[in-house]
Amino acid sequence: MHAIEKILAKNSGKKSVRTGEIVMAKVDFAQVNDLYLQTIYSFREMNGKKVWDKDRAAFVFDHYAPAPTIKSAQIHKEMREFAGENELTYHFDVNAGVCHQVLTEAGLIYPGAIIVATDSHTTTHGALGAMGTGVGATDMATILISGELWFRVPEIIEIRIEGTPHPGIMPKDVILYIMGQMRADGAVYKAIDFTGSYIDNLGVSERMVLCNMAVEMGAKTAYMQPNEKVLKYAEQRAVRPFEVQYTDEDFQYSESYHFDVTNLSVQVAVPHSVDNVFPLNDTEKVKIDQGFIGTCTGGRLDDLKAGADIIRGKKINKDVRLLIIPASAEVMQEAIVKGYIQDFINAGATISTPGCGPCLSAHEGVLAPGEVCVTASNRNFPGRMGSNKSKIYLASPATVAASALTGYLTNPCDL
């Protein structure tokens, strides 16, 4: 069996599971973000009384942090009240950050766990050897009532990545390149296991970038076998003991794809789809209005460092806004201590509260018609960050910073 199958089997009280089988599995942690007030309504409509386990569910206020409108303030209020009534042990209010990052930092994500959240990017948690998947509000309400969810045991495909890329090539470049090759429907309903020497060497934060974007290929979940760095991180933080699962040697993937990133160049996804990926140097000259470093894809300390290293001592282009939103309060504090935030402010960047920011146009920094943004986030669908008539280029944080300096989409390796 694969590690993912072992996780599903263990949580559904079975010795083994097979592909296609529907299992009822226990959820180790359930998380609701602030777009999903409907979860509470569905919970009540289904006669839910109390959350099944007060240590295993939490709300995270990230999309509207802090509340920009009266309606979103009301959403927060009702969620706070519900969390209070249910005496939930963990609660992440507007001072916390993006859900996937804050749960990881809080030690609620660890190898072998099943994590379900009302957010498609829950695939991120494969970075720690957990099985993370996203659901809608009503599915989530059934979990809050019962602690379980039905899963179809997925086909598992292998994406093997070998090689050590050149300096300046970030995990974001790697995953954009793979997206371009696999396409946006390359893994619909399947689980992706990332393997290979490139993955073996990555730390937690870098791994999260790849697993985060697995959902952009349609994947149900992503997985990476924990390495030393992951185990150390989890051992320091995990709130309870955990068991790492290992894939059997004779396991057969349903499909296998191999990539070598040794000579990879800087990549960019051009509007309006995540798989519309080209080497940056092959794209025409693109003038930008806004750069954005942040989100559950590109707002961690590594990402801020990459940006700060490029802009330090310089000024951003006068026609560009550069928006910096650390993924969490912890990231923000570390970035302050390391001086990155000061570097960004000196360069003329705008710093904002940890959270999702304009990633899905629910908060600060949205785009006007005709504007162009280069961003370290994960989606460039039409209207994703504001007007339907704006344009979004997905790139690494280094590329965002380089572009903010010149005012044009710019390869950080060429500076």
Next chain:
Amino acid sequence: METIIKGKVIVLDNNIDTDQIYPGRFLEIVNPQEIGTHCLSGVDENIAKNFKKGDIVVAGTNFGCGSSREHAPIALLNMGASLVLADSFARIFFRNSINLGLPLLVCKGISRVLSDGDEIEVDIVEGTVKILKTGEILQADKIGEYAMSILEAGGIKPLFRERMKG
């Protein structure tokens, strides 16, 4: 539940994501009817205005990709869609739709044989799609047993309410 559905279709492209089905800027809205009025406004703001109750949405591959927002199927239901047919669906969207009682069928190639305004008759149990103007019958994938039981109960909420009693 009605298992034979007859109606006119609107035909959409491949990779229609949840931001196109229901743009993020409307996510604060909780009133279902109001949600319905913004349905597919990321594709064209006039679609919901001109949509007749009972009509059918047809799309290409990977319909509903993107976020896990339930607003997407809620919007489709409240715009009056009786059914969604597509070459393929994104996973979370598929689960959400079943949970909310919106029937949907995978029918490979469907988006290429139909055009806006064509009338079809669909048997959602058998998975057959009859194109009325030509009489041609296409075979869609059948909905799995567990999903069908949720649809028959009118969505997962009634099913769970029963379970909470017992």
